[in-house]
Every structure is written in C-alpha cells, then in structure tokens.
Amino acid sequence: MSDLTPLRLAVIVGSTRKDRFCPVPAAWVADRAREHGGYEVDVIDLADERLPDVLNGDDPDVPPPAPVRALAPRLASADAFVIVTPVYNHGYPASLKNAVDWFFDEWSAKPVGFVSYGGAGGGLHAVEQLRQVFCEVHATTIRESLGFANYWDLFDDAGRPVDAAGAEKAAATFLDRLAWWAHALRDARGKRPYTH
Known part of the structure; x- marks a missing residue:
C-alpha cells in the first residue's frame, strides 16, 4: 500500500x-x-x-453478538485509533474497557493515540491505565496525547477550544506522530502478517 493511500483513522468516543x-x-x-x-x-x-x-459473551463456542459483529469490520479496517476518554474516579469508563475486551486482532499492530479530559489532571490517569490495556492487545500507544484539564473552561459554546491556536498546534504534532506510526505499522503488516 502506498504512502499516498489515506490512513483509516477510527476516533472512538469512550464515554x-x-x-x-x-x-x-x-x-x-x-x-x-x-x-x-x-x-x-x-x-x-x-x-x-x-x-x-x-463477561456474558466470552464463550469461544458461541458466535459474538450482532453489535460486536457489526463493529468488528470498522475496527479491523482502521490503520490507527484515537481514543477519547474522560477520567472517572482516577480511571477510564467501563464502556471503553468493554469495547477493548470484545476485540483483539482488530487492535493488534496498530497505533493508538489518546485525547483525554477531566479536572486538574486532564484525564491523564485514564490515559496511563489505558496504555497498559492496549499493550496487552498488542497495540502501540504513541507518547503524545492531548489532555484538557478543567475542560469546562477550555471549550466555547460551539465546541471549539478557547485557545484555538495552541490546541491546533498540539493536535498537529499529535496527528503527525500518529500518522508516522500508522504508516510504519501498515507497511509492516503488509510485508508480514502480525501473529500473537
């Protein structure tokens, strides 16, 4: 696949x-x-x-439920992921862990970036825990992340960051790094299948 082929990016709304x-x-x-x-x-x-x-559907002899079968091809076709997460009680949402756990191959050998929000910590507790989770499904998390501390003060009524220039500069760096990893890992998967 050529570097000119667009990267398929799945942005996952975690809450x-x-x-x-x-x-x-x-x-x-x-x-x-x-x-x-x-x-x-x-x-x-x-x-x-x-x-x-x-927890009620991990029997390998039972076909996955319809919602899992419907989401699987969207995740499988992605070259990269951005996980958007709040922090709940110093952790990430149960809905996000459930989504990670329903799949495995769909995440493997692909880069994951994080956008988080919360109070003073900007959701970083959730991100650090998710890094460990995604490592276990053989995904590669990138170092850069976008965090919004005290987010209620950082976005206007139209959903744009108040510091648009600063936020867009940070997002450009984040997306550049994610693209580098997405290209590298897509090329590698094309040359040899990733096995567990």
Whole structure:
C-alpha cells in the first residue's frame, strides 16, 4: 500500500453517560484529522454501538453478538485509533474497557493515540491505565496525547477550544506522530502478517 493511500483513522468516543462531554473533543479531533490531510476518519460512538457486557459473551463456542459483529469490520479496517476518554474516579469508563475486551486482532499492530479530559489532571490517569490495556492487545500507544484539564473552561459554546491556536498546534504534532506510526505499522503488516 502506498504512502499516498489515506490512513483509516477510527476516533472512538469512550464515554456513554447521559449528558457526557466526550462527543465535543471527539468531534474537534476528528475535524483536525480531516484537515490534517491523509486521514479518512470514522467516528465510532460507543453509546451508539450498544456492545453487550463481555463477561456474558466470552464463550469461544458461541458466535459474538450482532453489535460486536457489526463493529468488528470498522475496527479491523482502521490503520490507527484515537481514543477519547474522560477520567472517572482516577480511571477510564467501563464502556471503553468493554469495547477493548470484545476485540483483539482488530487492535493488534496498530497505533493508538489518546485525547483525554477531566479536572486538574486532564484525564491523564485514564490515559496511563489505558496504555497498559492496549499493550496487552498488542497495540502501540504513541507518547503524545492531548489532555484538557478543567475542560469546562477550555471549550466555547460551539465546541471549539478557547485557545484555538495552541490546541491546533498540539493536535498537529499529535496527528503527525500518529500518522508516522500508522504508516510504519501498515507497511509492516503488509510485508508480514502480525501473529500473537
């Protein structure tokens, strides 16, 4: 596959709570990726996917439920992921862990970047825990992340960061690094299948 072939980027909205803020930074980073160039963006909102509880569906002799079968090809076709997550009680949402655990090969040998938000820590507790989780499914997390501390003061009513220039500069660096890893890993998967 040529470097001119657009990277398929899945932006995952990790919170499913009522009145959540998560779609705001997800839409913003998805727009930045489209403007960045070289990305085809698929926004996956876990609130719409309705994945069942993985604890009741991990029997290898039973076919996965319909919502899992429907989401699998979207994840499998992605070259890279951006996970948008809040921090809940110094951790990440259960809905996000459930989504990770329903899949394995779909994540493997692909880069993952994080956009987080929260109080003073900007959601970094959630990101650091997710790095460990994604390592276990053989994904590669990038060092750069976008964090919004005290996020309620950082976005205007239209869902744009108040410090647009600073946020867009950080997003460009983040997306550059994600693209580098996405190209490198896509090329590697094309040369030899990734095995566990």
